[in-house]
Amino acid sequence: MTKNSDIYGVTHNDSLIEALEKSKRQYEEATFAPDSIVQSVMNKFHTRAEMGYKKYNNTLDRNDFTVLEWIENAQEELMDGILYLEKLKKTLGG
Secondary structure (H helix, E strand, C coil), rough: CHHHHHHHHHCCCCCCHHHHHHHHHHHHHCCCCCHHHHHHHHHHHHHHHHHHHHCCCCCCCCCCCCCCHHHHHHHHHHHHHHHHHHHHHHHCCC
């Protein structure tokens, strides 16, 4: 399995913010230029990761959750997403 450090050149000595900035620079310098939609989503991932680290002082590399806790967190996030979609659907008259 490929490690993030192999792909992004990030080491354990890098702070999360440094690692995010480094991976974003490398992505932007790549010869492939994604379409504007992909670029927008990538920027949002970077921004969200940075915000999450500042808020929780942790990353998804944490190991203090069990597999079931990770599943529960994912389910809660997805349920929120369904609620937001239902709200938008109702707002649009659906």
